[in-house]
Amino acid sequence: MAGLAAAFGAGAMTNSIAEIDDTDCVLVIGSNTTGQHPLVASKIIRAKEKGAKLIVIDPRKIPLTEYADLFIQVKPGTNVALINGIIHILIEKGLIDEAFIRERTEGFEELKQKVKEYPAERVTEVTGISKEVLEKAALLYGQADKAMIFYAMGITQHTTGTDNVKSVANLAMVTGNIGRPSTGVNPLRGQNNVQGACDMGALPNVLTGYQPVSDPGARSLFREKWNLSLPDTPGLTLVEMMDSAREGSLKGMLVVGENPMMSDPDTQHVKESLEALDLLVVQDIFLTETAKLAHVVLPASSFAEKEGTFTNTDRRVQRVRKAIDPIGQSKPDWQIISELAREMGFTGFDFDSPEEIMKEISSVTSPYAGITYERLDKGEVLHWPCPDENHPGTPFLHEKEFPRGKGKFFALDYIPPDELPDSEYPYILSTGRIPFHFHGGSMTRKIDVLNQEVPTGYVNIHPEDAKKLGVAKKEWLKVSSRRGEISIQANISTEVKPGIVFIPMHFSECAVNTLTNRKFDAIAKIPGFKVCAVNIKKQDRKIQGSFQ
Amino acid sequence: MKFDMVLTTCPFCGTGCNFYLKVLGEKITDVLPCKTHPVSQGELCVLGRNAYKFIQNKNRLTKPLIKKGDDFIEVSWSEAYKQVADGLLEIKKNYGSDALGVLSSAKCTNEENYLIMKFTRGILGTNNLDHCARL
Numbered sequence: 001m002a003g004l005a006a007a008f009g010a011g012a013m014t015n016s017i018a019e020i021d022d023t024d025c026v027l028v029i030g031s032n033t034t035g036q037h038p039l040v041a042s043k044i045i046r047a048k049e050k051g052a053k054l055i056v057i058d059p060r061k062i063p064l065t066e067y068a069d070l071f072i073q074v075k076p077g078t079n080v081a082l083i084n085g086i087i088h089i090l091i092e093k094g095l096i097d098e099a100f101i102r103e104r105t106e107g108f109e110e111l112k113q114k115v116k117e118y119p120a121e122r123v124t125e126v127t128g129i130s131k132e133v134l135e136k137a138a139l140l141y142g143q144a145d146k147a148m149i150f151y152a153m154g155i156t157q158h159t160t161g162t163d164n165v166k167s168v169a170n171l172a173m174v175t176g177n178i179g180r181p182s183t184g185v186n187p188l189r190g191q192n193n194v195q196g197a198c199d200m201g202a203l204p205n206v207l208t209g210y211q212p213v214s215d216p217g218a219r220s221l222f223r224e225k226w227n228l229s230l231p232d233t234p235g236l237t238l239v240e241m242m243d244s245a246r247e248g249s250l251k252g253m254l255v256v257g258e259n260p261m262m263s264d265p266d267t268q269h270v271k272e273s274l275e276a277l278d279l280l281v282v283q284d285i286f287l288t289e290t291a292k293l294a295h296v297v298l299p300a301s302s303f304a305e306k307e308g309t310f311t312n313t314d315r316r317v318q319r320v321r322k323a324i325d326p327i328g329q330s331k332p333d334w335q336i337i338s339e340l341a342r343e344m345g346f347t348g349f350d351f352d353s354p355e356e357i358m359k360e361i362s363s364v365t366s367p368y369a370g371i372t373y374e375r376l377d378k379g380e381v382l383h384w385p386c387p388d389e390n391h392p393g394t395p396f397l398h399e400k401e402f403p404r405g406k407g408k409f410f411a412l413d414y415i416p417p418d419e420l421p422d423s424e425y426p427y428i429l430s431t432g433r434i435p436f437h438f439h440g441g442s443m444t445r446k447i448d449v450l451n452q453e454v455p456t457g458y459v460n461i462h463p464e465d466a467k468k469l470g471v472a473k474k475e476w477l478k479v480s481s482r483r484g485e486i487s488i489q490a491n492i493s494t495e496v497k498p499g500i501v502f503i504p505m506h507f508s509e510c511a512v513n514t515l516t517n518r519k520f521d522a523i524a525k526i527p528g529f530k531v532c533a534v535n536i537k538k539q540d541r542k543i544q545g546s547f548q
Numbered sequence: 549m550k551f552d553m554v555l556t557t558c559p560f561c562g563t564g565c566n567f568y569l570k571v572l573g574e575k576i577t578d579v580l581p582c583k584t585h586p587v588s589q590g591e592l593c594v595l596g597r598n599a600y601k602f603i604q605n606k607n608r609l610t611k612p613l614i615k616k617g618d619d620f621i622e623v624s625w626s627e628a629y630k631q632v633a634d635g636l637l638e639i640k641k642n643y644g645s646d647a648l649g650v651l652s653s654a655k656c657t658n659e660e661n662y663l664i665m666k667f668t669r670g671i672l673g674t675n676n677l678d679h680c681a682r683l
Contacts, residue, residue, distance in 0.1 A: 017563065018586045037563050038593035189562030191654035193661070197679045200661035202652035204675050208662065213675050228670035231645065235675030241649040250649050250676070252639040254632075256664055257653030263680055279635040286607055296632050297620065299609035303559040304569055304576060304600070308657025310557045312564025320657055323554040323569040323576055327603075328610020329625065333653075333660040337667050343629040344637060346671050349663070357659035381586065438560050438595055447601040450594070 003165025009404030014184035025144030030154020077417035085123030095142030097176030107409035114411035196311030261289035262440030425533035457507030645673035
């Protein structure tokens with residue numbers, strides 16, 4: 001989100017999912033949409049059937065490519081070079097929106113000079129994509145009246161993730177594809193309420209509604225509401241907290257509904273960090289890999305046992321409703337935190353219901369000021385910003401101006417990924433999700449039908465590489481990196497290119513984050529899950545079970 | 549016997565499909581798609597379809613646990629709260645607020661994230677607060 005915030009002043013999907021119906025062109029980059037956001041993918045496919053053009057940019061031949069007018073199988077980690085190359089062609093061919101650039105943006109001259117350094121020959125060399133394909137991409141996207149870009153962790157989980165996002169923002173602004181219906185730059189968020197957690201200020205540098213903790217005005221608004229004083233220097237990110245725990249400066253952690261032992265890079269490092277803490281408290285619905293390391297575990301209730309709201313990827317606030325009573329003695333997290341605060345002797349946590357909490361949120365968060373349970377329960381569709389109770393919500397952003405005033409172009413250089421293959425670790429490993437399981441697997445691996453579909457992890461490896469290693473489907477491989485090693489079964493697949501392998505993240509028995517690189521993007525601090533160097537060796541191990 | 553259909557939002561990806569949880573007695577027995585929702589329009593993916601199946605799993609945590617040696621023992625809520633409250637306050641007193649950190653959750657509701665944020669900044673006194681947005 002840091003990339004979009006820098007370009008526009010706000011980091012969220014600029015347009016809403018329903019607008020896909022009326023777009024002329026969809027560009028999907030770094031999102032395995034049919035797998036991770038299936039209902040968004042079905043909208044894209046329906047738009048395509050109605051005549052919209054579809055461009056897919058991905059290192060893997062993902063299922064959506066079957067519907068694409070153009071598939072660009074880019075080398076992992078080379079997105080900035082690719083998009084600079086496309087913008088170069090758009091400028092050359094006069095496919096840019098000069099009025100939009102003049103009136104709504106700044107920094108275009110610098111971008112124009114920069115992309116001159118990216119003629120097709122150089123881009124082909126870096127990305128492996130031919131001049132013809134680059135030109136076709138520029139024509140398809142540049143000639144569309146309304147074009148939408150969708151992206152996901154495929155471009156953010158890189159050591160250059162922020163630059164990748166700024167690049168797609170450049171592409172949208174140069175063609176005027178923003179601030180209108182059915183256009184925009186649209187990050188698809190991977191968790192039900194990751195947007196809401198960000199909106200609520202569950203981040204080290206901002207309060208609700210992205211009000212900086214360093215802003216005295218914002219802090220005083222909250223101080224008056226809460227009767228509590230607030231710290232003013234931005235705190236540590238998740239990966240930085242792990243580092244501080246390991247070196248001993250962070251002593252205690254409260255982890256609510258997160259499983260860093262599965263979802264964070266470099267599992268061994270995470271384990272050593274959590275074990276070094278004087279106090280680890282975990283609130284969760286299952287005894288996860290992380291909860292097992294805790295000193296105290298508090299049983300939480302699931303989404304079906306409580307009231308509340310989630311904010312989905314297109315900024316729509318939606319109701320969560322209680323279907324059954326909490327299981328056993330478990331309690332909803334809002335209740336646990338309220339009771340813990342009271343135990344610690346503090347007031348201001350005497351809420352009887354989530355609806356009361358929402359009233360407090362609305363009073364300190366202008367984008368949520370008009371959002372009430374009453375409106376949501378009447379069935380109103382409310383995308384924030386929704387600044388007052390008569391406001392209808394905002395399906396698409398930046399119609400007249402950007403929150404930062406003018407949209408900012410960034411002149412970006414291609415920087416190779418932090419860890420490239422070498423003779424010791426000759427393969428590129430990319431990680432991600434598959435359709436039948438979710439994230440760290442703590443929920444979906446307890447569902448029988450999903451386990452029947454895919455009971456365990458595997459590594460996708462190209463037939464040429466499989467032949468080189470003398471390995472057949474389901475035979476065991478040892479995959480190792482500078483961080484660790486795992487045993488995993490081979491799946492021979494042309495989904496990946498030679499030299500590249502893919503491992504899904506859901507399976508603790510072959511946890512891919514044992515291998516991944518903690519090194520993160522300098523601004524967004526997202527680790528480079530999508531590119532790290534590994535070695536692969538055949539293992540002599542009996543084949544048992546299967547995965548497909 | 550109680551029979552109910554409860555309209556709610558899917559707990560998996562960020563698309564935000566809505567569906568009905570079918571409740572029979574104290575059991576959730578099915579998920580049914582919602583036709584009027586602008587995104588899901590009566591459809592659901594394989595995860596959404598099965599979203600009710602982990603809720604009443606036998607491995608759900610049902611009681612607070614405290615580690616004694618290598619094992620967990622079940623304790624009362626008040627005992628667990630006391631241990632957590634004392635532990636957090638002691639670290640804050642001895643090492644300062646920034647020796648504490650909190651991970652909030654992209655699985656929790658907005659209201660819960662807000663309270664965790666208020667708790668971390670207002671009570672613990674630190675901005676060491678994050679969740680898995682980056683992961």
